[in-house]
Amino acid sequence: MHSFLLPTPEVADALAGKRPVVALESTVISHGMPYPRNLETARALEAEVRAAGAVPATIAVLDGRIRIGLDDEALERLATGGHAVRKLSRRDLPIALAAGALGATTVAATMIAARLAGIAVFATGGIGGVHRGAETSFDVSADLEELARTSVCVVCAGAKSILDLPKTLEVLETRGVPVLGFGTGEFPAFYSRRSGLPVDHRCDTVTEVADILRAKWQLGLEGGVLLANPIPAGDELDADAMETAVAQALADAEAKGIKGKDITPHLLAALERLTGGRSLTANIALIRNNARVAAGVATALSTP
Ligand code: PSU
Numbered sequence: 001m002h003s004f005l006l007p008t009p010e011v012a013d014a015l016a017g018k019r020p021v022v023a024l025e026s027t028v029i030s031h032g033m034p035y036p037r038n039l040e041t042a043r044a045l046e047a048e049v050r051a052a053g054a055v056p057a058t059i060a061v062l063d064g065r066i067r068i069g070l071d072d073e074a075l076e077r078l079a080t081g082g083h084a085v086r087k088l089s090r091r092d093l094p095i096a097l098a099a100g101a102l103g104a105t106t107v108a109a110t111m112i113a114a115r116l117a118g119i120a121v122f123a124t125g126g127i128g129g130v131h132r133g134a135e136t137s138f139d140v141s142a143d144l145e146e147l148a149r150t151s152v153c154v155v156c157a158g159a160k161s162i163l164d165l166p167k168t169l170e171v172l173e174t175r176g177v178p179v180l181g182f183g184t185g186e187f188p189a190f191y192s193r194r195s196g197l198p199v200d201h202r203c204d205t206v207t208e209v210a211d212i213l214r215a216k217w218q219l220g221l222e223g224g225v226l227l228a229n230p231i232p233a234g235d236e237l238d239a240d241a242m243e244t245a246v247a248q249a250l251a252d253a254e255a256k257g258i259k260g261k262d263i264t265p266h267l268l269a270a271l272e273r274l275t276g277g278r279s280l281t282a283n284i285a286l287i288r289n290n291a292r293v294a295a296g297v298a299t300a301l302s303t304p
């Protein structure tokens with residue numbers, strides 16, 4: 001294990017014994033949800049992974065190390081840290097490590113850490129993507145570039161409609177990232193099960209997903225695979241109401257001049273306000289569902 005990485009004994013044991021491990025990100029805890037729901041959710045995700053027979057490894061940067069698996073004290077520091085917690089993507093990791101800063105990892109940085117630790121499956125809520133208006137702002141999440149280069153399967157509920165979903169799928173195609181739908185032929189739109197946009201392939205079982213991962217990586221085709229798992233039907237939000245809320249959230253961010261890495265957390269908080277908390281409840285339901293499916297994929301992958 002790389003000297004910058006610090007796994008918990010439980011994760012180190014599971015990896016050494018080739019038992020299934022699921023990586024979990026921490027930006028959703030620090031920047032994606034308010035306290036105390038963020039802390040409850042972080043613990044609930046770990047419980048979901050365990051209940052499905054895998055070992056959870058929540059990833060974050062603390063005291064100059066990339067922690068692979070967090071104890072309860074570390075989870076609390078992230079959940080209560082507010083603006084003192086840095087949001088870390090690929091470019092930010094070396095700076096935070098050298099400074100000994102407290103930082104939460106995005107999808108991109110969590111993929112890097114998972115890969116270094118030897119974890120092949122990672123569950124999150126939604127990935128970053130191509131922002132609306134990217135043709136002038138150039139705002140394309142580093143998550144997409146990471147999916148292109150780092151060999152980890154990312155289980156998500158699609159991408160939020162704060163993004164431009166057709167452009168996001170175009171970039172994934174260009175960069176050679178397979179987009180799989182879990183039990184669906186459509187790319188899910190986070191709060192909605194449907195977007196009207198097709199995925200590359202529909203998988204109905206975790207075994208099929210594991211077979212595709214093995215084929216890709218055994219061929220030496222480095223890079224990630226995106227497994228899009230729709231929000232459970234009972235937790236879906238009304239697509240038209242969400243579109244109205246997204247338009248308002250975008251207008252508010254524009255009026256305040258919010259840019260760069262601050263835009264995604266700002267939009268998430270605005271959506272929660274505008275939906276009276278319903279976006280948060282939906283977010284928690286879908287991410288728990290992703291943790292369960294990721295544990296299934298990790299188990300299938302560890303079964304020869
Ligand atoms: N989308 C969500 N919830 C999130 C994020 C994205 O629906 O919490 C977080 C993830 O950590 C993701 C990051 O990797 O935001 C993307 O940020 P940016 O758009 O600045 O790359």
Ligand code: MN
Nearest residue numbers: 139140141260
């Ligand atoms: Mn961005």
